[in-house]
Amino acid sequence: MFVPMKVIVDEAYKGKYGVPAVPGFNEIQIRSAIEAAVEANSPLIFLTGNRGDPHFTHGLVQRFADEVDIPVALCLDHSPTFEDCVMGVRTGCSAIMADRSQLSYEENVAQVKLLAGIAHAAGISIEAELGHVGQGDNYAVDGVSALTDPQEAKRFIADTGVDCLAVAIGTAHGAYVGTPKLDFDRLKAIDEACKMPLVLHGGSGSGDDNIHRACTMGIAKVNIVTDILTATYRAAQAGDFSGNSCHQFYPALYNASKAAVLRCFEITGSTGKATYKVKRILNMYDTASTKEK
Numbered sequence: 001m002f003v004p005m006k007v008i009v010d011e012a013y014k015g016k017y018g019v020p021a022v023p024g025f026n027e028i029q030i031r032s033a034i035e036a037a038v039e040a041n042s043p044l045i046f047l048t049g050n051r052g053d054p055h056f057t058h059g060l061v062q063r064f065a066d067e068v069d070i071p072v073a074l075c076l077d078h079s080p081t082f083e084d085c086v087m088g089v090r091t092g093c094s095a096i097m098a099d100r101s102q103l104s105y106e107e108n109v110a111q112v113k114l115l116a117g118i119a120h121a122a123g124i125s126i127e128a129e130l131g132h133v134g135q136g137d138n139y140a141v142d143g144v145s146a147l148t149d150p151q152e153a154k155r156f157i158a159d160t161g162v163d164c165l166a167v168a169i170g171t172a173h174g175a176y177v178g179t180p181k182l183d184f185d186r187l188k189a190i191d192e193a194c195k196m197p198l199v200l201h202g203g204s205g206s207g208d209d210n211i212h213r214a215c216t217m218g219i220a221k222v223n224i225v226t227d228i229l230t231a232t233y234r235a236a237q238a239g240d241f242s243g244n245s246c247h248q249f250y251p252a253l254y255n256a257s258k259a260a261v262l263r264c265f266e267i268t269g270s271t272g273k274a275t276y277k278v279k280r281i282l283n284m285y286d287t288a289s290t291k292e293k
Protein backbone atom coordinates (compact mmCIF):
# COMPACT_ATOMS: atom_id res chain seq x y z
CA MET A 1 0.00 0.00 0.00
CA PHE A 2 1.33 3.39 -1.03
CA VAL A 3 1.38 5.66 2.04
CA PRO A 4 2.81 9.02 3.20
CA MET A 5 6.31 8.43 4.59
CA LYS A 6 5.23 9.75 8.00
CA VAL A 7 3.14 6.61 8.54
CA ILE A 8 6.26 4.45 8.16
CA VAL A 9 8.77 6.55 10.10
CA ASP A 10 6.39 7.19 13.01
CA GLU A 11 5.79 3.44 13.45
CA ALA A 12 9.51 2.72 13.14
CA TYR A 13 10.38 5.38 15.72
CA LYS A 14 7.84 3.96 18.18
CA GLY A 15 9.12 0.43 17.58
CA LYS A 16 12.81 1.43 17.84
CA TYR A 17 13.83 0.07 14.45
CA GLY A 18 14.80 1.69 11.16
CA VAL A 19 13.40 1.32 7.65
CA PRO A 20 15.81 1.24 4.71
CA ALA A 21 15.34 3.86 2.00
CA VAL A 22 16.60 2.23 -1.20
CA PRO A 23 17.03 3.32 -4.82
CA GLY A 24 13.79 3.38 -6.85
CA PHE A 25 15.09 4.70 -10.15
CA ASN A 26 14.00 1.91 -12.49
CA GLU A 27 11.65 -1.05 -12.75
CA ILE A 28 14.21 -3.68 -11.71
CA GLN A 29 15.03 -1.81 -8.50
CA ILE A 30 11.38 -1.10 -7.74
CA ARG A 31 9.98 -4.58 -8.37
CA SER A 32 12.85 -6.45 -6.70
CA ALA A 33 12.72 -4.29 -3.55
CA ILE A 34 8.94 -4.65 -3.21
CA GLU A 35 9.27 -8.42 -3.64
CA ALA A 36 11.99 -8.41 -0.95
CA ALA A 37 9.80 -6.32 1.39
CA VAL A 38 6.84 -8.67 0.96
CA GLU A 39 9.08 -11.67 1.62
CA ALA A 40 10.56 -10.04 4.74
CA ASN A 41 7.23 -8.50 5.80
CA SER A 42 9.00 -5.16 6.13
CA PRO A 43 7.88 -1.60 5.44
CA LEU A 44 9.83 -0.02 2.58
CA ILE A 45 10.88 3.46 1.45
CA PHE A 46 12.08 4.28 -2.06
CA LEU A 47 14.38 7.16 -2.93
CA THR A 48 13.95 8.99 -6.19
CA GLY A 49 15.08 12.06 -8.11
CA ASN A 50 13.10 13.88 -10.76
CA ARG A 51 15.25 12.32 -13.48
CA GLY A 52 14.08 11.33 -16.92
CA ASP A 53 10.31 10.90 -16.76
CA PRO A 54 9.33 11.18 -13.09
CA HIS A 55 5.58 10.78 -13.80
CA PHE A 56 6.35 7.35 -15.23
CA THR A 57 8.83 6.17 -12.57
CA HIS A 58 6.78 7.45 -9.63
CA GLY A 59 3.68 5.90 -11.19
CA LEU A 60 5.46 2.53 -11.27
CA VAL A 61 6.17 2.73 -7.54
CA GLN A 62 2.55 3.64 -6.76
CA ARG A 63 1.20 0.88 -9.00
CA PHE A 64 3.39 -1.89 -7.56
CA ALA A 65 3.02 -0.59 -3.99
CA ASP A 66 -0.76 -0.72 -4.21
CA GLU A 67 -0.61 -4.39 -5.26
CA VAL A 68 0.84 -5.44 -1.90
CA ASP A 69 -0.26 -5.13 1.74
CA ILE A 70 3.00 -3.80 3.18
CA PRO A 71 3.41 -0.01 3.55
CA VAL A 72 5.55 1.59 0.85
CA ALA A 73 6.60 5.25 0.57
CA LEU A 74 8.45 7.22 -2.10
CA CYS A 75 10.75 10.08 -1.07
CA LEU A 76 12.22 12.68 -3.41
CA ASP A 77 15.81 12.67 -2.16
CA HIS A 78 17.91 15.84 -1.63
CA SER A 79 15.62 18.06 -3.60
CA PRO A 80 17.65 21.22 -4.19
CA THR A 81 15.16 23.85 -5.39
CA PHE A 82 11.60 25.01 -4.82
CA GLU A 83 10.64 23.96 -8.35
CA ASP A 84 12.12 20.49 -7.92
CA CYS A 85 10.23 19.95 -4.64
CA VAL A 86 6.95 21.01 -6.23
CA MET A 87 7.64 18.64 -9.15
CA GLY A 88 8.06 15.83 -6.60
CA VAL A 89 4.66 16.68 -5.13
CA ARG A 90 3.10 16.83 -8.59
CA THR A 91 4.57 13.56 -9.81
CA GLY A 92 3.24 11.54 -6.90
CA CYS A 93 6.00 11.24 -4.30
CA SER A 94 4.67 10.53 -0.80
CA ALA A 95 7.51 12.56 0.74
CA ILE A 96 9.98 15.23 -0.29
CA MET A 97 13.36 15.83 1.28
CA ALA A 98 14.03 19.55 1.11
CA ASP A 99 17.79 19.70 1.66
CA ARG A 100 18.78 23.27 2.53
CA SER A 101 21.49 22.15 4.96
CA GLN A 102 24.18 24.28 3.36
CA LEU A 103 22.21 27.49 3.90
CA SER A 104 22.11 29.53 7.11
CA TYR A 105 19.74 28.34 9.86
CA GLU A 106 17.30 31.17 9.10
CA GLU A 107 17.27 30.55 5.36
CA ASN A 108 16.95 26.76 5.88
CA VAL A 109 13.93 27.35 8.14
CA ALA A 110 12.28 29.85 5.78
CA GLN A 111 12.50 27.58 2.72
CA VAL A 112 11.60 24.33 4.51
CA LYS A 113 8.63 25.89 6.32
CA LEU A 114 7.15 27.06 3.03
CA LEU A 115 7.64 23.61 1.47
CA ALA A 116 6.22 21.87 4.56
CA GLY A 117 2.99 23.83 4.04
CA ILE A 118 2.84 22.72 0.40
CA ALA A 119 3.69 19.07 1.16
CA HIS A 120 1.16 18.79 3.97
CA ALA A 121 -1.57 20.47 1.92
CA ALA A 122 -0.94 17.79 -0.71
CA GLY A 123 -1.13 15.07 1.94
CA ILE A 124 2.51 14.03 1.78
CA SER A 125 5.44 14.13 4.20
CA ILE A 126 8.57 16.26 4.38
CA GLU A 127 12.10 15.59 5.58
CA ALA A 128 14.79 18.23 6.00
CA GLU A 129 18.43 18.21 7.09
CA LEU A 130 20.19 20.14 9.83
CA GLY A 131 23.93 20.00 10.12
CA HIS A 132 25.36 18.66 6.88
CA VAL A 133 26.08 15.10 5.75
CA GLY A 134 29.05 15.35 3.37
CA GLN A 135 30.78 12.98 1.00
CA GLY A 136 32.55 9.74 1.91
CA ASP A 137 35.44 10.43 -0.45
CA ASN A 138 36.14 13.59 1.56
CA TYR A 139 35.47 11.89 4.91
CA ALA A 140 38.50 13.25 6.77
CA VAL A 141 36.89 16.71 6.50
CA ASP A 142 33.17 16.05 5.96
CA GLY A 143 32.92 13.34 8.64
CA VAL A 144 33.64 15.69 11.49
CA SER A 145 32.37 19.07 10.29
CA ALA A 146 28.85 20.50 10.55
CA LEU A 147 27.48 17.86 12.92
CA THR A 148 23.91 18.42 14.14
CA ASP A 149 23.41 20.39 17.34
CA PRO A 150 20.67 18.78 19.52
CA GLN A 151 19.02 21.98 20.77
CA GLU A 152 19.13 23.60 17.35
CA ALA A 153 17.48 20.47 15.92
CA LYS A 154 14.65 20.75 18.44
CA ARG A 155 14.13 24.39 17.52
CA PHE A 156 14.29 23.61 13.79
CA ILE A 157 11.52 21.01 14.04
CA ALA A 158 9.27 23.46 15.91
CA ASP A 159 10.11 26.27 13.46
CA THR A 160 9.42 24.27 10.28
CA GLY A 161 6.87 21.52 11.03
CA VAL A 162 8.88 18.77 9.32
CA ASP A 163 7.89 15.12 9.82
CA CYS A 164 11.42 13.79 10.23
CA LEU A 165 14.91 15.21 10.30
CA ALA A 166 18.14 14.04 8.68
CA VAL A 167 20.99 14.47 11.14
CA ALA A 168 24.76 14.61 10.74
CA ILE A 169 26.40 12.31 13.30
CA GLY A 170 29.47 11.14 11.37
CA THR A 171 28.17 9.29 8.31
CA ALA A 172 28.83 10.44 4.73
CA HIS A 173 27.43 9.83 1.25
CA GLY A 174 28.89 7.27 -1.16
CA ALA A 175 31.95 5.09 -0.63
CA TYR A 176 34.13 6.04 2.33
CA VAL A 177 37.79 6.92 2.23
CA GLY A 178 38.68 6.37 5.88
CA THR A 179 36.74 4.60 8.62
CA PRO A 180 33.38 6.07 9.55
CA LYS A 181 32.96 6.93 13.20
CA LEU A 182 29.45 7.59 14.46
CA ASP A 183 28.87 10.01 17.33
CA PHE A 184 26.34 8.03 19.40
CA ASP A 185 26.44 10.47 22.32
CA ARG A 186 25.33 13.19 19.94
CA LEU A 187 22.58 10.96 18.52
CA LYS A 188 21.30 10.22 22.02
CA ALA A 189 21.22 13.93 22.84
CA ILE A 190 19.41 14.76 19.57
CA ASP A 191 16.84 12.02 20.20
CA GLU A 192 16.21 13.21 23.75
CA ALA A 193 15.77 16.79 22.56
CA CYS A 194 13.63 16.07 19.46
CA LYS A 195 11.60 12.93 20.31
CA MET A 196 10.65 12.37 16.68
CA PRO A 197 11.85 10.17 13.78
CA LEU A 198 15.42 10.91 12.69
CA VAL A 199 17.04 9.99 9.38
CA LEU A 200 20.52 8.66 8.69
CA HIS A 201 21.99 9.47 5.29
CA GLY A 202 25.08 7.72 3.99
CA GLY A 203 24.11 4.33 5.42
CA SER A 204 26.22 2.42 2.91
CA GLY A 205 29.51 1.18 4.34
CA SER A 206 28.78 2.65 7.77
CA GLY A 207 29.01 -0.74 9.49
CA ASP A 208 26.09 -3.10 10.19
CA ASP A 209 26.47 -2.82 13.97
CA ASN A 210 26.62 0.98 13.82
CA ILE A 211 23.42 1.18 11.78
CA HIS A 212 21.59 -1.34 13.91
CA ARG A 213 22.52 0.52 17.07
CA ALA A 214 21.52 3.90 15.60
CA CYS A 215 18.12 2.44 14.69
CA THR A 216 17.44 1.65 18.35
CA MET A 217 18.30 5.26 19.25
CA GLY A 218 15.84 7.29 17.17
CA ILE A 219 16.95 6.67 13.57
CA ALA A 220 13.77 5.59 11.77
CA LYS A 221 14.95 5.81 8.15
CA VAL A 222 18.34 4.82 6.76
CA ASN A 223 19.30 5.83 3.23
CA ILE A 224 21.25 2.96 1.62
CA VAL A 225 22.05 3.39 -2.06
CA THR A 226 25.72 2.68 -2.79
CA ASP A 227 25.68 -0.77 -1.11
CA ILE A 228 22.73 -1.90 -3.24
CA LEU A 229 24.15 -0.56 -6.48
CA THR A 230 27.53 -2.14 -5.70
CA ALA A 231 25.96 -5.54 -5.01
CA THR A 232 24.11 -5.32 -8.33
CA TYR A 233 27.23 -4.29 -10.19
CA ARG A 234 29.22 -7.16 -8.66
CA ALA A 235 26.58 -9.67 -9.79
CA ALA A 236 26.96 -8.35 -13.32
CA GLN A 237 30.73 -8.66 -13.10
CA ALA A 238 30.72 -12.13 -11.57
CA GLY A 239 28.36 -13.81 -14.04
CA ASP A 240 29.10 -15.28 -17.45
CA PHE A 241 26.45 -13.82 -19.72
CA SER A 242 27.98 -14.83 -23.02
CA GLY A 243 26.00 -16.61 -25.71
CA ASN A 244 22.50 -17.68 -24.68
CA SER A 245 23.34 -16.87 -21.06
CA CYS A 246 22.67 -13.24 -21.99
CA HIS A 247 19.04 -14.02 -21.15
CA GLN A 248 20.13 -14.37 -17.53
CA PHE A 249 21.64 -10.91 -17.32
CA TYR A 250 18.61 -8.95 -16.14
CA PRO A 251 17.40 -11.73 -13.79
CA ALA A 252 20.88 -11.66 -12.22
CA LEU A 253 20.60 -7.91 -11.62
CA TYR A 254 17.11 -8.37 -10.19
CA ASN A 255 18.16 -11.14 -7.80
CA ALA A 256 21.26 -9.28 -6.63
CA SER A 257 19.27 -6.12 -6.00
CA LYS A 258 16.61 -8.08 -4.09
CA ALA A 259 19.20 -9.89 -1.94
CA ALA A 260 20.89 -6.60 -1.09
CA VAL A 261 17.57 -5.06 0.00
CA LEU A 262 16.73 -8.12 2.12
CA ARG A 263 20.04 -7.64 3.87
CA CYS A 264 19.17 -4.00 4.58
CA PHE A 265 15.99 -5.04 6.43
CA GLU A 266 18.07 -7.28 8.68
CA ILE A 267 20.55 -4.51 9.43
CA THR A 268 17.97 -1.83 10.27
CA GLY A 269 15.75 -4.28 12.16
CA SER A 270 12.61 -3.85 10.02
CA THR A 271 12.15 -7.52 9.08
CA GLY A 272 8.70 -8.68 10.22
CA LYS A 273 7.62 -5.16 11.21
CA ALA A 274 4.94 -4.57 8.55
CA THR A 275 2.30 -5.79 10.95
CA TYR A 276 0.37 -2.54 11.36
CA LYS A 277 -2.62 -2.03 9.14
CA VAL A 278 -2.60 0.77 6.61
CA LYS A 279 -5.35 1.94 4.37
CA ARG A 280 -5.34 4.47 1.58
CA ILE A 281 -4.95 7.87 3.20
CA LEU A 282 -6.22 10.90 1.34
CA ASN A 283 -4.69 13.53 3.59
CA MET A 284 -3.47 12.63 7.06
CA TYR A 285 -2.40 16.21 7.64
CA ASP A 286 -5.91 17.66 7.43
CA THR A 287 -4.53 21.12 6.67
CA ALA A 288 -7.88 22.53 5.49
CA SER A 289 -9.62 22.08 8.83
CA THR A 290 -6.68 23.08 11.01
CA LYS A 291 -6.38 26.38 9.14
CA GLU A 292 -9.87 27.48 10.22
CA LYS A 293 -9.18 26.98 13.91
Ligand SMILES: [Zn+2]
Pocket: 078, 133, 173, 201, 202, 223
Ligand atom coordinates in the same frame (compact mmCIF):
# COMPACT_ATOMS: atom_id res chain seq x y z
ZN1 LIG B 1 21.65 11.84 1.50
